[in-house]
Amino acid sequence: MSQAIQAATGNRAVRIGRKPFSLTRVIVIALLSVLFVTQLYPLLWLLIYSLKNNEEILSGRFFSLPASPQWVNFTNAIESGNYFKYLFNSLFVTSVTMIGVLLLSTLTSFAIGRFRWRYGQAVLVLFLVGMMVPMQATLLPLMIIFKNMGILNTHLSLILPYIAFQTPIAVFILSGFMKSIPHEIEESAVVDGAGIFRIFRSIILPISVPPMMTVCILTFINIWNEYILAATFISSERLKTLPFGVNSFVSQYSVNYGAIGAFLVLGALPVIIIYFLLADKITKGMVAGAVKG
């Protein structure tokens, strides 16, 4: 990958070097800058919006900065909107899902990738089919099943389907990676008398950390942002996850524009912070997920 990037960069340098100030280049840079603005300005606008009072928002000067930043919007949003409660719920649900996905999918991928058995490929295909199934088609039956199990309106009713819907891509990525590990590695371990589980834990798992990171990133982005299941299965205020909580807050306080803006900013903040720290890993992970999906 890095070699490819270097190669591409070298290739580009040749072309740029030839015509340093061409008109095409100016036009291209202008075009890409416009795109930069259209992709990011709405987010910046939201930030400015969230610091205005209602009067400034309604005045029609969309471009102007607030006279004095209304931090009170943020304190309002946090106090009346249970922000930290939602944040904690999201953290809890997402981390339990991540652990569950990693645990279950590494075990299965190990079996698919490393064991000699007849149905390995069939199981993999079964998981592949699941990637094409739209999650919302299971909303209704899941709701009835969970109601009968008595776990509707608990975090478990979110975590279970989240795990189920994240495992296909996880198994696909991990089993593909594990298959590619040379077999000599475990041959020597077998000779040394290591058991299956020990091979899994001390040899295969440590090697598989990079694809496991990819799985973590994909799971995090998908589950952290999930809205519909949460909005359908959860009804208690104290159990809402962040996207659901943000949405119900926004629908409730429909005239306090500044506070709505503030809550949206707060809702976006965790992901944006993580993205600033890990942008490279996240984009790579998302591409890996897309390419393998």
Next chain:
Amino acid sequence: MNVLRVSKWTIAAFVLPCLLIYVGLVFVPILVSIYSGLLDWNGIGESKFIGLQNFHKLLFDDPVFWPSVRRTLMFAVFSMVEIPVALFVAILLNRFIKKPNFLVSSYFLPVILSVVIIGQLWKTIYNPAAMGGMLNQVLEAVHLDSWTRSWLTDPSVAMYALYFVALWQYLGYHTLIQFTGIQNIPADIYEAAKIDGADGLQADWYITLPMNIPIIKISIVLAFIGSLQAFDMIMVMTGGGPAHATDVISTHMYNMSFLSMKYGYGSAIAAFLVVLCLLATLIINLVFNRLEKKFT
């Protein structure tokens, strides 16, 4: 060649936990859903088996259904039209910008935000000017007052307003995918082409495009399946309204099952959606297998 010969019980111990959760929570619900499509049931009381009546009503006697299918397909078409744009942007980034990674990750930012944030943000942007909506305020500022409208409650434009948000959010995704694909094309191919006199656009047409076909396929599958499943953004922004003007298959299903309490009927729509998704994947794969054979 796998060296690990293990007993059935070991395999079961490794595979079953995951497989059971997965089959139980993905496949069983889908089968239940297909079966419920044959019932007249409100989800609580007695259910009555009515055969294919729900499907018959859905296909021939539901004024909302076919328009919502058409919107779903339009959604897919718009998302696929976006892919050449993304490819073009990726080519430009790759050729003219020295450090393209910053731009690529900036374009990508909207992708990782929750649909709730994106949906509510754009709802605010689309608001009437008197409620602080940016788009209408911009239009007023440039004296295009006649263009201002309440974008999400005007049935004639609401759906386009939604398409636009989806395109806006996912442009960065497709750009990133195409960009990565282009970076993996070996540079010496371009050099060889240059010696033969093919440069710039010509090189893109004869090298970048065919070499990137597998990557374009990935984008198309993602865009197509994503559009068929388009759901939560519409639920957040309009819920299918005004007067079904923004209903797609999924929102129609949701409204039928959860608001009108027609579980059987909603399940029939869900079954239709599942079949459509599987078919679409199959067809796209077939088409691209042919394309790839032709170009490699």
